[in-house]
Amino acid sequence: MPTTYLLLGSNLCNREDYLLQARNLIGAQIGEIQQQSGIYETAAWGVKNQQAFLNQVLAVETTLAPEELLREINFLEAELGRVRRERWGARVIDMDILYYANVVLQTQRLTIPHPELQNRRFTLVPLTEIAPDFTHPILELSNQQLLEQCPDDLTVKRFQ
Template sequence: MNRYSVFLLLGANLGEREAMLVKATQLISERIAPVTAQSHLYETAPWGVIDQPAFLNQVIKIETTLSPEEVLAQTLDIEKQLGRERRLRWGARVIDIDMLYFDNVVLETEYLHLPHPRLHQRRFTLVPLAEIAPDFIHPVLHKTNQQLLSECTDESQVSVCE
């Protein structure tokens, strides 16, 4: 059975943000696959809709035998279990789990786009991603995460939490 490296971005900007990221990581480990790497926590400015509280973000890596669709179904279920309500695109949320990469899979369906179509445009994604996987090569852009970060024009504030 094949094992796939999957990078997930966790984010929260409502309620107990850090506790929510810890709980999401725990549920991902239990229901999808153990976490094999995780970045520091980063406090980040909101993106898209800027009139909302700052986010805490973190990138985790898992090694799974599940398919991309199965991972998506599980992450959506975990978001729902943790109280996520989808109201406004890019709006405030108690938890957000985005699949950034699923190994080197390139996939575009109605519900899933891999790699994540905007990851190279967002510092809040690239900073923690480059921390744990600087040399991972984007399967479409053919650049490392570190290169994508150095070329990113997003000037949003991203600060490591001590």
């Protein structure tokens, strides 16, 4: 079974609880969680005047193909109450596919690896915690190398 790396994020209401609910739904409906990073807090990226985010990365074994995975993630986000109003706006939960094994895919709805992964410290810090040596299939750099070269200067700190 392929391993996918998923980024979870929340900055509304009880952020920790939304991450927990998302993990539970992912484990039940997407696949077995093989690894999970710690939870990190960071200032909002993109739209700045909003509450800080909690982020976590999961490594999940799944039988779902990439497009099916995206549909299921969107369904789970809606089930948890996500409403899409503003790009990069506040949300109770956000789930992004970072990698799907070593697949490189670009469709109208889905790009894998995530096209902004290498530019976002809030993604790379938890990703590097659980998969420092995983190599980006396009950039041919490890997650650790991507983190070391990341242009994003937002502070990412361990939560609790």
